[in-house]
Amino acid sequence: MKVSNKTSSPNESQKSFATVPQEILDKLTRFEMPAVRGIDPSGETIEVTGRTIPVYRCEALVLGSGAAGMRAVVELKRRGVDVLVASTGLFAGTSACSGSDKQTLYTASTDYKGDNFIQYAEGLCSGGAMNFSTAYIEAVGSIDAIGGLQYMGLPLPHDDRGAILRYQTDHDEAGRATSCGPRTSKLMVKVLFEEALTLGVRILPSCSGIRIVKETVEGKERVCGVIALHREEDRNEYGLVYIQCEDLVIATGGPGELYRDSVYPHHCHGGLGIALEAGIELCNLTESQFGIGTPRTKFPWNLSGTYVQVMPRVYSVGEDGEEINFLKRYYRTTREMVSNTFRKGYQWPFHSQRMLDYRSSLFDLAVFLECQAGRKVYLDFLRNPEPVNEGEEFSLDNLDPDVRAYLENNEALYDLPIDRLRRMNPLAIELYKMHGTDVSKEPLEFAMNNQHMNGGILIDDWGRTNLNGCYAVGEAAGTHGVTRPGGSALNAGQVFGKRVAVAIKRAKNNHNDRSFDPAMMEKAVTDALSDADSYTHEDTGLTTKEVKTEVQARMSDYAGIICSEPEVNAALEAARELRRKIEAEGFQVRSASMVGNAFRWKHMAYVSEAVLTALDHYIANGGGSRGARAICSDDGTQCPEAHSEDLSRFRFIEEQPKDKQEKLVVSYENGSFKISALPVDLTPEVEREFFEKGWGPYLIKEG
Template sequence: MTIDVPQHILDALTDVDMPRLAQEAAPSETIRLAGIDVPVYRAGCVVVGSGAAGLRAAVELNRRGDDVAIMSQSAWGGTSACSGSDKQTLHTANTADQGDNYKAMARAIRAGGAMDEDTAYVEAVGSGRMMASLQFLGLPLPQEPLGGTLRYQTDHDEVGRATSCGPRTSRLMVKVLAEEAIRLDIPFYNHTTAVKILTEGEQGSRRVVGALAVRANDRTETNPLGVALFATEVIVLAAGGPGELYRDSVYPNGCFGSLGLALEAGVDLVNLTESQFGIGTRREGFPWNLSGTYVQAIPHIYSVDAEGTEHNFLAEYYRTTQELASNVFRKGYQWPFHSTRMLDFGSSLVDLAIYRETAAGRRVFMDFNRNPLPVPGDLPFDLERLDDDVKRYLGNAAATQDLPIHRLRHMNPLAIELYRRYKVDIAAAPLEFAVNNQHMNGGIMVDTWGRSSLAGCYAVGEAAGTHGVTRPGGAALNAGQVFGTRVAEHIGASGRAKKALSSDLRVVAGAAVFELLGMLKGDSPLAAKAIRTEVQARMSDKAGLICDGESVASALVEARRLNAEIRAKGIAYERAAEAGRALQWRQMALASEAVLAALDYFIRNGGGSRGARAICDTTGESLPLSNGGPLEEFRFRKERDAHREEQIVVRLEGDAMRIATRPNRKFDEGAKSFFERDWPAWLTGRIYDLDAV
């Protein structure tokens, strides 16, 4: 039986129109700073970023009576609105149809290590509430006839806790939250790029007092770059991850995140060694992860060399056609590269093979109109000759059609529609793809309320470094919703955002504006485009999914040299519209150095291979095998168990990256709450620990 979904339903779940923003509020005043006229916008709290996590924080702050405004580089242009995979997910906290089991879910979330146990429990216990509230706002999550949530298995998820509205789940999340933010009349400043966090105080007593931004709408003859001052005591960083860090990336264009912004403010970052890499179409065309049913349909994967000759290259790695096809299928729920899955002819051998083909200059495609070609000397592809787990899944899905495109259309017609919307018809032509960077699991270090090391600065979504080494697919969406709410609860309890900040910030803001203008130099030999090329090439070539200690160390030296040169010579820009982007590339160069510094520290201290990367070493204990024999070039170190129990912390002090480690925070699964004993802590607000930073 083929699923027959009417076209208007496919259209509604694929073409998700976003709401129009209301007219922007005018500045409260204009002041003279460093020789330019700077408009001042005042708010109790400013949320930097308009993705699903930032919108959740803003909506929940407004509901609690706080004065909140949203600052966005490009409304509906971030990762949660524009990118994704075959099935973006939001966790349901249901285990094998047996109801809520938050402790088991927390164990699954933190299973990869280097994650705070209490954070994992916060994400688990908050997931049901987040799902219900999104459904209340209109998110069309699928249900059974009796009201149960339809679920499926995803990456690093053994029991099937995930659900989905289809490939546009995260965009639909942004849509319903944006509509609620507009309904609540939350001020929204679009085309506004945060470029500096303003602080007052010394060392441990430093606190947020505002932020400088660059705004197209504020460019005037007396302010040609559009510099604006946002006066606020509370900032929520929700601008996503550093998507521009890598050349080979599935992020939408222009996703800079806020790691460099946080570093410049002296905020602690954590787990920068941990990212996710996996197969997907690059952002030069239509960026999308090729997980889920795209690979569970088992298309033929091949490469093409410079002469146009096709190569069935996966046959060089797998011993039988059955083994090859079964591991292509497993990329559906083992999508991210993981070093251990290169062993024993596992599914990440697919990633390694693709990585090697592209490094050799070949283009890689998947063809949904052909089944996998056989391994030479072995039997041809047959749906009856697949590993038991694969055959069982396809049987349960009734996906026994002859060709991959028919299996894909049966299991997930939206997957075909999505690419067709971007003028790529995978039903008619092969799809080019590669192994790309997709997600930063590290980020700003926060506690269980989303507080950073800087008073008044919070972080949510991919900006927050809460994820550890691995995470179940889609758990990041859930984490952003949970912590968006947690941050709003904490800020609301503090009372610091009830009304707009009225302080005079001329001194601190004037010095910051002077510094920014001094960084932008028309005669600098450094241009933003050149910095971009250098940073992205270095990160993709020396700090991608395959790396080694010597390459990382040399890359760190080069990154330090670049940042020293930027400090000394500034950055050139040609037009006023490019000034903000130039400042973002300064911050991205800093973020690159921070990642390399953490990775170099990790490797030098015996760090091994885990979720993000294989640390290649000629003395490594682990050796991937292929059909042609051992892959000695990719021999890699094992992960040390002790490293799973700690996190690497990075802070910018002066011009140097300082590295430290800290143990994961623990969660006592045996501890039990008691209503009469614990209720007073809730009533009096002691649960918020407001005396801490």
């Protein structure tokens, strides 16, 4: 089809849209999640300090019920492992409640000429702090991961030859991205739950793990259970239960509550704190993703992809109500401003280097500074961008070639942003409409937010942690390196969900049934009850609200996209002081039902200190600016420039090549945080395994 260069009026464009029926839009946005019936209360109990404590038993326990955790659950159950899921809130985590314009799943491409796994892996680990072997596993495993999801019913779009439709996302040189709309990960959770229910998986909803229990087996510490709080349990005042397990999979997502300015759903605490407390090592905590999104006070959502590729008017509003075209202070021409607004679509995460040369992260810095100045920032889809210079009106005929070509290829050369959005992604409009904002009638407020933790629990290529019997998958696992293609985290969770299931099954094939020491269980429960009693009986101590406010403010103000050595160091000292105060004074909570918040915010205080410990160490040792943050200093060698704004205070230190070659590992030992460097292996060596040579060993491993 020949694409006209002429724009059309809104009325004409409305007629030419390939209108998607409302019932189809609803299937991809307003769909129902499966009804889940939790298992019956356990009939087995123990008596500890006069309290009745229910005991649940399983071979493998999965903490968390997002896309990664449920993939592990399904794969474990298929392999005959007795698996139990414990979830704080079904369909309430990031997988079910987060996304973007067309939330991305990044896998090896199956369209046109296919893909090259070596190149895919090299792209994944090119940002640094990631082993090539991990990247290669994610590349090869993506084929099985996506095939399994399709088999379970995930409605990924494909052409009539069966090739999945693809597009380019951030840090993606090959166009490996695909999507089934803004709710891709929620649809993944839906089909995985339906499969789990079909398989008869046991599920314990409203249940949060608060402490990992370990025992020594043959001279090594090993998981033997988890202490949890179950909101539906009434046989003791806290709802405390003990879950005995041979293996544990931490799939609790990222620490979404760590930042005040966050696009995570509320109450996403993650599992890094419970891991630290158990002596489990974390890595790459300096690496996160920050980007534009709608505020947490409303409907938190990432504003990547078509939300900005349609080039809406961007403006801020001060206390006097005046609308300000603030981007004209940063970009030199209208063409430069709107083309880089467009590029935020596939360069969504902030990156220090893209602040230079008037590129797309200068947009991020401008939004960040407007919010710091107390002004609210909006996207207006009903009007085109205002000019930077007088007489330089916005025109679809005056765009950078890549921007113009994208709109032509998608037949989206319409007069208004809302019509361009309706043409390219009607689901993006539908999503906000179902959450109370109709972007076809009103502007959309947005800000700079924390969105994803690229670091997390240190795992090997089978998902194993340094604690025997403990695994991690999804955002809880620190596999993502410094930068990564958008949507690769969803793929990593699926790939490692299967790999931990294989690893657990193979381990079971090689050892006899374990016996557990009842005294270890009783001691662990006694200690947890003692802490819970202290939180509810003390008249002194911190409130969880005080800790939450302090942690979130400190992380957003001093560990966001703009950092400096003095501020990070001061923030670390304040975080240490908070932890010491928590350990000395404890918490005070109003009722036994609130004791879970005390455990969670103790863990979040630990995670905050761990992140700041890593960041302070990184900066003090010459670490420079990269994907997550700009490390600002008068000694910096690079400085962003703006059309009419002095940005000299944002002069920053460049990333050092040596820092790409290691992971920073953090652990909590003997009352303090320890940090070390772990070299990464980027050697792209993949040996071909011949069939007859590899077949026998495979059969033996699989049993």
